Amino acid sequence: MSDQIKHECGFVLIRLRKPLEYYKEKYGTWKYGLHKLYLLMEKQHNRGQDGAGVASLKLDQKSGTKYLSRRRSNKSNPIQDVFQGINDSIAKVNGSNTDLINDPIWAKGNVPFCAELYLGHLRYGTFGRSSIDYVHPVMRENNWRSRNLVLAGNFNLTNVDEIFRNLEDLGQHPKDFTDTVTMLENLGHFLDEENQLLFRQYKNEGYSNREISHKIEDSLDVKQILERSSRKWDGGYVVAGMFGHGDAFVTRDPWGIRPASYYIDDEVVVVASERAVIQTAMNVAYRDVQELKPGYALVVKKNGEVSEELVRVPQERRSCSFERIYFSRGSDKDIYQERKMLGRLLAPILLKMVDYDLDKTVFSYIPNTAETAFYGMVGAIREECDKNKMEQIKQLGADITDQKLQDIIQKEPRIEKIAVKDVKMRTFIADDQSRDDLVAHVYDVTYGVVKNQEDTLVIIDDSIVRGTTLKKSILSILDRLHPKKIIIVSSAPQIRYPDCYGIDMAKLGDFCAFQAAIALLKERGMQQVIDEVYKKCKEQQNLPKEEIVNYVKEIYKPFTAQEVSDKIAEMLTPDNIDAEVAIVYQTIENLHIACPNDKGDWYFTGNYPTPGGNKVVNTSYINFIEGVNSRAY
Incomplete structure (x- = not known):
């Protein structure tokens, strides 16, 4: 992806x-896990x-011994930093206990992160600070x-304010206004309630407090x-x-927006954001890794029993199509084929254009994530x-x-x-003042293969x-080869609407498709559409979320997709290049043909x-109309 869009969590x-x-x-x-x-x-x-970050939990530890350990990092190489820290903490215990450190029984009682249960997380912070x-x-x-x-997860809530107020109404005083803290305290409240309910039940049955603690651990209803x-x-x-005490869970939203897969055998339960990484890490077949169904939770009890429990009524499946186009690893069997199909479906229109x-x-591609679509x-x-x-x-006949x-x-x-990406150069592009000068050198080109x-x-x-990198860098660089025409092709449709479920695309004003539609409205004397949409949005600003209508669709309604694409090409073409520039986007229809099971297309359709x-x-x-430069949730 030429534009730098940050990823979802894992x-x-x-x-x-x-x-x-x-x-x-x-x-x-014993370090297998x-x-x-x-x-x-x-x-x-x-x-x-x-x-x-990593957290570990030791099962059945005696009172007075540590059973929870955690290590987190926000440094430039956080995974390496976390595990270096874990290894250092193990080494401190090691000392002269080389033989003991390898003994799993001794290690469990004395070594941090020697445990049966692990939770790891990779963060991209779409909410909160760094x-x-x-x-x-x-x-x-x-x-x-x-x-x-x-708690850890890949999530964004659109109604943090609503849940936050509910916590306040319960008498709580949450320490921060973020979806992470709000979800932690929200879930923690109901965990406390379940504990208290069971405590009263067992107390009435005559059990001692010490006995009650163990009975609660055995019978806690995670579902x-x-x-x-x-x-x-x-x-x-x-x-x-x-x-x-040792129960664990992974729960997924009822629309299946965010991904999760799992693998179970008699040795281990593994749950992760992506199926392909489980296949690789565990060396198992595609058929052995299951998708966690939307609205369900995978519950692992302290005794090792595993069940998939219905938690929320499943809705129409709207799993994120951007996962298929870009975010997930392309080594997944289905995702690889889908990306190839996205490229295949663009071929007819491109052949016609040339x-x-x-x-x-x-024909070429912008490295590196578009490579699979290029093959297709x-x-x-x-x-x-x-x-x-x-x-x-056939036409040669006997004249062959x-x-x-x-x-x-020989015709091929x-x-x-x-385009060749200079990875080293990227590391220097940090401050805004120097970015414009340096960004023109993020890519280099191969000379001598294009006829002037x-x-x-x-x-x-x-x-x-x-479209920032296209305008400030890529198109000018490609023009150095002196082509007659440059056609930039997107294997995804036009991104017209903000995301609020985990991807860093929260501001309408950032999207070149939106800016193109606004420009077309102004050019054609249709400013009233812009004003009417603003008025309609303001009128429903204080309505419950269930009653709000997406009137922003009316911004695009007067124009065909091709008209918007042509305007984008005009807006992104630098003044100093000689080549004619055209931009081609994937159609919504082709997107659904290529990714038939993942129809979360709100970025493109507003649905x-x-x-x-x-x-x-x-x-x-x-926010766009009023000039407020902040995310909308």
Whole structure:
């Protein structure tokens, strides 16, 4: 992606189902779970670079001994920093106890992070600040084990204000106004209630307080806690947690907006944001990794029993299509094929735009995430080329010769690596003042493969969101090759509406498609549309989120998608380049053909799966008109 859009969060939950001695005997170390945790987190490093954290929980520790450990980092390489810190803490205990440190029984009683239950997290902070306090896992501590709560997840709530007020109405005083703290305290409240309910029940039955603690741990209803706490959650979420006595869970929103997959065998339970990383880390087949169903929770009890429980009534599946286009790792079997299909479906319109003249067209991509779509696009173009070859051969009839046949067979689409990303240069682009000067050198080009003023360059990207890098860098760099025309292709449709479920796309004014539509309205004397939409948004500003309508759709209604694309091309074309510039976007229809099971398309259509989405787009438009430069939730 040429535009820098930050990723969603990622998580890992690991529960060892055997005693630690088992892993020492079979795998040579009690650190089996810790090693798998590191691998699973590294394989998901694409999902967040703002911070990383790990929490571990030891089962059945004696009173007076530490059973919860946590390590977090917001440094530049947070995963490495976290695990270096864990290794350092183990080394401190080691000292002269080299033999003992390898003994799983001794280590569990004396070594931090020698545990049966792990929760790891990779953070991109779409809400809150970059302080270490906001790095997951977060904890709510208590002297009763069953009241301890450790939480991490990939989530954004659109109605934090509503849940925050509910907590205040309960008499609480939350320490911060963020979705993380609000969710932690909200879930913690119902955990406390469940504990108190069971305490009263067992007290009435005549058990002692010491006996009651153990009985609560055995009978805590995780499903009920999640049902009650999540009733008001509006947003996309996968939330993972563990209670201090050993129960653990992962719960997913009822629309399936955010992803989660799991693998279970008799040794381990693994849950993570992405299926492919589980396949790799655990060396298991595609069929062995299951998707956590929308509205369900995977519950792992202290005794190791696992169940998938219905927590929220599943809604129409609206899983995030941007996961398929860009965010998830392309090594996933389905995602790889879907990205190729996105490229294939663009081929017909591109061939038409270059008038089927493959001799004067060079195809390439903007590294690196568009590479798979590029393969699909080129594959479809090759197929079209092969059809033309067959027709030409047929037309030769009896006049066929080896030379004529060779001339036909040798014709192939011209494929070159044109744009080369200078990774080292990116590290210097930090402050805003120098960014404009430096950004022009983020990419370099391959010289000598484009014929001056003859060839058309077709360059595919996975999405064009803001268009900043195109305007300030890429188009000018490509123009150094002196093509006659540059066609920039997006394998995603036009991004027209803000996201509020975990991706850093919260401001309408950032989107080149929105700016193009506004410009068209002004050029065509339709300022009243802009004003009317603002008025409608203001009128519903204080309505409950369930009653808010997305009137921002009216901004785009007067124009075809092609008109908006043409205006984007005009706006993003630098003044100092000679080549003609065109921009082609994927269609919504083709998106759904390529990704038939993941139809969360609110960025492109404005059809939000939750009521809070309409509230967010409403507020975002008001902010744009009023010049308020802040996110809308």
